[in-house]
Amino acid sequence: MAPDAGSARDTDWDGVRLHIVTGKGGTGKTTVAAALALALAGEGRRVLLAEVEGRQGISQSFDVPPLALTEVRIAHAAHGGEVFGLSVDAKAALLEYLQMYYKLGRAGGMLEKFGAIDFATTIAPGVRDVLLTGKVYEAVRRRRDHRARGPGAAPAYDAVVVDAPPTGRVVRFLNVNHEVADLARVGPIRSQANSITAMLRSPQTVVHLVTLLEEMPVQETVDTIAELRAVGMPIGGVVVNQVREEILTLDVLEAAARNAISPEDVAADLTRVHVRATEALVDGLLTEARDHAERVTLERDEAEVIADLGRPTYRLPSLSEGVDANGIREMAETLMAQGMA
Amino acid sequence: MVPVLDIDALIGNPQTCIIVCCGAGGVGKTTTAAALGLRAAESGRRVVVLTIDPARRLAQSLGLTTLDNTPRPVKDIDDTRGGSLDAMMLDMKRTFDEVVEAHATADKAEQILANPFYQAVSSSFAGTQEYMAMEKLGQLRLEADRDPDNPRWDLIVVDTPPSRSALDFLDAPKRLGSFLDGRFIRLLAAPAKAGGRAYLKVFSAGVNIVTKTLTKVLGGQMLSDVQTFVAALDTMFGGFRKRADHTYALLSDRMTTFIVVAAPERDALREASYFVDRLDEEGMPLAGLVVNRMYRVSAPGLSAARALAAAEELGDQEGDSSSGVGTSDVSERTAITQGLLRMHAVQAEIADRHESLAKRFIAGHPGIPIVEVPAASGDIHDLVGLRTVGDALAGQ
Numbered sequence: 169m170a171p172d173a174g175s176a177r178d179t180d181w182d183g184v185r186l187h188i189v190t191g192k193g194g195t196g197k198t199t200v201a202a203a204l205a206l207a208l209a210g211e212g213r214r215v216l217l218a219e220v221e222g223r224q225g226i227s228q229s230f231d232v233p234p235l236a237l238t239e240v241r242i243a244h245a246a247h248g249g250e251v252f253g254l255s256v257d258a259k260a261a262l263l264e265y266l267q268m269y270y271k272l273g274r275a276g277g278m279l280e281k282f283g284a285i286d287f288a289t290t291i292a293p294g295v296r297d298v299l300l301t302g303k304v305y306e307a308v309r310r311r312r313d314h315r316a317r318g319p320g321a322a323p324a325y326d327a328v329v330v331d332a333p334p335t336g337r338v339v340r341f342l343n344v345n346h347e348v349a350d351l352a353r354v355g356p357i358r359s360q361a362n363s364i365t366a367m368l369r370s371p372q373t374v375v376h377l378v379t380l381l382e383e384m385p386v387q388e389t390v391d392t393i394a395e396l397r398a399v400g401m402p403i404g405g406v407v408v409n410q411v412r413e414e415i416l417t418l419d420v421l422e423a424a425a426r427n428a429i430s431p432e433d434v435a436a437d438l439t440r441v442h443v444r445a446t447e448a449l450v451d452g453l454l455t456e457a458r459d460h461a462e463r464v465t466l467e468r469d470e471a472e473v474i475a476d477l478g479r480p481t482y483r484l485p486s487l488s489e490g491v492d493a494n495g496i497r498e499m500a501e502t503l504m505a506q507g508m509a
Numbered sequence: 510m511v512p513v514l515d516i517d518a519l520i521g522n523p524q525t526c527i528i529v530c531c532g533a534g535g536v537g538k539t540t541t542a543a544a545l546g547l548r549a550a551e552s553g554r555r556v557v558v559l560t561i562d563p564a565r566r567l568a569q570s571l572g573l574t575t576l577d578n579t580p581r582p583v584k585d586i587d588d589t590r591g592g593s594l595d596a597m598m599l600d601m602k603r604t605f606d607e608v609v610e611a612h613a614t615a616d617k618a619e620q621i622l623a624n625p626f627y628q629a630v631s632s633s634f635a636g637t638q639e640y641m642a643m644e645k646l647g648q649l650r651l652e653a654d655r656d657p658d659n660p661r662w663d664l665i666v667v668d669t670p671p672s673r674s675a676l677d678f679l680d681a682p683k684r685l686g687s688f689l690d691g692r693f694i695r696l697l698a699a700p701a702k703a704g705g706r707a708y709l710k711v712f713s714a715g716v717n718i719v720t721k722t723l724t725k726v727l728g729g730q731m732l733s734d735v736q737t738f739v740a741a742l743d744t745m746f747g748g749f750r751k752r753a754d755h756t757y758a759l760l761s762d763r764m765t766t767f768i769v770v771a772a773p774e775r776d777a778l779r780e781a782s783y784f785v786d787r788l789d790e791e792g793m794p795l796a797g798l799v800v801n802r803m804y805r806v807s808a809p810g811l812s813a814a815r816a817l818a819a820a821e822e823l824g825d826q827e828g829d830s831s832s833g834v835g836t837s838d839v840s841e842r843t844a845i846t847q848g849l850l851r852m853h854a855v856q857a858e859i860a861d862r863h864e865s866l867a868k869r870f871i872a873g874h875p876g877i878p879i880v881e882v883p884a885a886s887g888d889i890h891d892l893v894g895l896r897t898v899g900d901a902l903a904g905q
Contacts, residue, residue, distance in 0.1 A: 193534020194772060225776070266726065275722040282719050283693040334534050336562055347629050353730055383888040385535075387565060415855060416848045429845060437846035441822040443811065452808025453849045456856060459807070459886040466887060491775075 180405065180480045180507050184374050186308050186367070187329045187404065190338040190392065191378030192385040196409045198225035199491045200378045200484070201331040203499035207509035209249030210500075213326035216307050217242070218254045220300040220341075221333060226253045231493045239307075243493075245500075252325070254307070258289040258296045261303040269356065297344040298361065304330055305364045308372075335377070335388040339395045342368055342375070346399070374404030379474070381408060381467040386474060393477060405480040405508060408471070412486050414464070416457065421464055424457035482506045511871050514768075514797030514878035516902045520549040523663065525766055527650070527759065528796070531669045532770035533780035537801040539563045540889050540898060541770050541882075542668040543571060546594055547583075547892065548899035549664050553590035557649055557662045561599050561642060561670050570891045571596040578603040580649070585892060595662065601641040605631040608644060626738035638670045647756045696720070697739040766796040771870075773803055773863035778870050785874055797878030799902065800867050804859045805883045813857035820850035880904060 181187070187204060191197035198219070205217035216239060219226050227234045230242045235255040242253040262285060266276050279285055289296055310324035311317075333341045345368070349361040367373060375396055379385040393403055416424070423429050431450045438445035474481060484502055487495045503509055519525055530542040539560050546558035557580045563573065571583050573596055580595035609627075610618050621627050631637060646667055653662040696719060724732050759765060767788055771781035781798060788795045823843055871879060882901040889898060 194536060194774070194777065198776075228776075228779075270722070270725060275718045278718045279722060282696060284719065284723070286693075336534070351625055351629055351734065352727070355727065355730065356725075357727055383890075412855075415852045417844075420845050420848050423845070429849075430842075433842045434846050434849065437823060437843055438819065440826065441819045443815070443819050446810070449808050449810055452806070452810075453853055455807040456853055457849055460852060460856075462886050 178507070179509055181374060181509070184372055184404075185323070185325075185327050186304070186373040187327060188332045188338075188342070188373065188375045189329060189378060189407075190332045190335055190375060191407075191409075192336075192388045193334045195378045195380050195385050196491070197334070197378040198223070198331050199229055199496060199499065200376075200407050200409060201329050202226060202229040203484075203496050203503055204376070204509060205251045205327075205329040206243060206245050206496060206500035207503045208327045208329065209243075209245035209251045210247060210504060210509070212248040213245075214250050214252070214324070215245075216252045216254060216325045216328045217331070218256050218304060218307065218328060219331040220256045220304075221331075222255060222257065224255065225331060226255070229491070229493070229496055256300050256303045258299045259285060261299040262289055265299065265302060269360075297341050298348050298364075301342065301345060301364055301368070302360065304328060305367055308367065332375075335392045338375070338392065339399060339401075342396075342401055343399045369400050369402065371402065374402050376404035376407060378407045378409050380410055381470045383466070383470065386470045390473065390477065393479070403479060405482055406474055406477060407482045407484060407503075407508075408474065409484050410486040411483045416460065420457070421461040424454065425461040425465070427454075427458070429454055429457065480508070482508050512797075512876065512878040513904065514799065514880040516545070516548070516880065516899075516904070517552070519766065519796055520545065520552060520554060520664070524764060526653075526663065526764035527646070527665045527667065527762075527766070529667045529669060529760070529765065529767045530770055531767060531784055533772075533777045536770050536772040536777050537882075538770045539668045540567065540895070541768070541799055541801065541902070542666050543567065543596070544889075544895045544898035544902060545768075546596070546664075546666040547586060547895045548903065549666070550583075550592040550594035551587045551590065551896075553592040554664045555593045555660065555662045556664045556666060557595040557597065557653075558666045558668070559597055559599060559642070559645060559649060560668045561638065563598060563668075567890050568598065570895070573598050578607075583892075599638070599642055599645055601638050602631045604641040604645050604648075605637065607648075621738075624734070624738045626734055630738075642667070642670060643756045644752065647752055647759065650759060697736055761791065761793055763794065766794050768796050768799055770799045770801055772801050773866045775866065778866060781870065782873065785877060795877070797880065798870070798874075800870075800879060800881045802884040803867065803881045804856065804863050806853065806856050806860050808853060809857075809860075811853060811857070813854040813861065816850045816854040816857065820847045820854070823847050823850070 187201075187208070189197050189201035189204060191200070201219075202217060205215045209215040217226055219235075224234050226242065230251075230253070232240075232242045232253070235242075235253045237255070237257055237260045239252045239254045241250055243251040245251060263276060263280075266279070289299065307325060308323075308328050312322040312324045316322070332338050345361040345364040349358050349365060352358040352361065377389045377392060379389045389406060396403055420429075431447075431454060434453065435445035435450050438450070443449070482503055483506070484499050487498065491499075500509075519528070528542075528545060530538050530545070532538050539562070542558055542560065543563070546556045550556040558571070559580075560568070560571075560573070563571070568574070572581055578597065578600035580597040583594040583596050586592075586594050606622060609621050613621060646665065649662070649665050653660050653665065655661070720732075727735065769781050769784045769788075771777045785795060785798070824847060827840055827843055867879075867881065871877075880902060882898060885894070885897070887894075889895060
């Protein structure tokens with residue numbers, strides 16, 4: 169793929185049009201996906217941010233009303249860029265799909281009446297995922313002018329960002345079309361599944377992983393990268409979220425870990441600035457420092473594991489005020505500064 | 510006053526036979542389930558913990574090194590009170606296979622297990638995990654009851670699949686039940702059952718449209734594969750249905766209780782609210798909420814603002830005295846104290862934020878018993894760590 173001619177900046181993912189964001193639950197993948205969408209929308213681009221689990225995490229992140237089944241603009245980026253939001257719904261996607269490809273008319277309603285739509289979207293395992301990825305596929309391929317054809321036609325969206333299921337389920341989610349293609353040996357479903365699989369494995373797609381500097385999220389990141397690789401999915405970057413600013417110097421951390429900070433000295437300092445230096449307070453401060461040193465050591469180990477993955481890595485600072493719409497803009501700036509978008 | 514979730518009373522009550530831990534992903538559900546199970550076992554209960562997807566090292570500490578879908582005893586627990594602890598990790602494909610084998614004749618089972626649809630559905634499609642977790646719970650319950658005089662277990666602790674699917678977990682039995690009564694499934698099963706076309710004539714024209722459409726969408730080959738699969742499963746449906754209903758009844762029974770686990774973060778608490786409301790709607794018994802990983806400072810007497818002010822003042826004094834009196838030793842020493850104060854300020858702010866998030870949840874859900882579990886400075890991956898969590902759960 170040729171890099172976008174309109175782009176003045178070099179980013180790590182030039183030429184990528186579909187960014188899939190996953191991570192262990194609790195790592196903040198939804199806010200990272202939102203920040204990435206906003207960052208990609210710089211330079212006047214149009215970006216679609218889609219969620220697939222009906223959580224309404226996007227509307228909450230951007231502080232806009234809950235997303236409906238149509239794509240709505242949820243944020244403006246710098247230089248006229250726009251972010252659109254969509255909560256992909258399996259049932260709507262199926263009906264739309266049937267209408268688009270089979271022009272079903274009355275039969276569509278009949279399927280619904282017989283419970284086939286409910287069956288397909290809620291009960292038949294896997295079909296749901298096929299529909300969700302299918303809708304994403306459609307959004308990536310859509311042209312701004314729907315009559316335009318050929319490679320020169322401008323796409324409806326310059327990039328699509330998907331807030332994907334968490335690490336535990338994402339590989340199954342992304343690989344489901346491949347498995348459907350195995351089941352449907354011939355016919356329209358097979359060709360549709362094949363096209364989706366081909367796009368997901370093409371260089372225009374990457375899967376980014378969000379993690380914290382904690383053992384389990386890092387372990388899941390490592391495992392998921394291996395699993396994605398095994399099914400041929402292109403791996404993107406690793407976003408380390410909620411990185412705390414280090415306040416204590418290495419010397420102080422080491423001294424704290426070794427119990428080598430003198431309580432008397434600390435007490436004397438505290439007294440000088442009129443803090444009542446009770447034994448409990450001084451002990452408390454030293455305990456906090458020791459616990460903190462322990463955590464920093466663990467974090468450093470995890471950071472090494474991430475570095476060993478050899479993937480482009482981005483670090484987002486912990487936002488003390490919690491994440492609101494302004495926080496997401498801040499995160500977007502940071503991602504742009506680090507070259508992710 | 511906020512009611513306290515009394516974990517020891519809960520696990521000490523012989524009427525409590527099933528505890529289901531639910532909540533968003535990443536809040537520490539599995540750890541909570543394991544800690545509860547361990548505490549109950551060491552207080553004398555005969556416990557089995559069903560985990561869905563434990564962290565590797567936690568699994569190892571429970572002796573779950575092989576994934577064989579069978580409860581295995583956890584070693585090195587304190588069994589002086591006569592308790593025992595078994596743990597298992599759910600293998601959904603295996604669980605599904607076992608259901609098929611138990612409910613179909615041998616040659617029919619073979620036919621089902623070989624069907625490409627069955628293989629895909631049972632091993633890799635999302636959604637199966639929830640059904641199978643419920644199925645396994647039902648099985649464990651049956652196994653526990655087999656000998657009423659000497660039950661293998663008297664308490665089952667269940668960890669639910671992560672995130673949104675935690676709700677599917679609740680819905681799975683009911684959904685399966687209503688699906689099995691559905692017209693669509695009868696339609697799919699019909700041709701194979703009644704010898705094809707002849708059967709369809711009895712139905713309205715609607716059926717024809719539906720089958721035609723399905724053939725068009727799925728392709729003839731795939732439709733016939735689906736039909737074979739559905740027809741093959743058809744004989745088992747009675748069993749499936751009965752079990753689904755049974756499991757749902759089990760979940761709303763008085764012997765079952767739910768614990769919602771959350772972390773002091775906006776999203777996790779929002780999910781927790783959702784859960785609490787859903788359980789209430791369904792008439793499912795909620796024991797209370799565990800707010801996990803509450804950040805606490807060791808020097809609570811000093812506020813963040815005061816600590817920052819003190820750090821600045823120390824810096825100012827340092828500046829004043831640099832002209833003569835202060836030696837470099839003293840300034841290094843003061844830098845340490847300043848660092849401690851600033852670090853404390855950051856941590857006190859986090860602790861305050863957690864506290865206020867928890868308070869807001871409490872205000873929004875009056876009357877729900879709560880227990881807060883402080884954050885550990887490292888990861889939990891051994892029995893000692895689980896005991897500490899257990900103590901914290903019990904408010905100790």
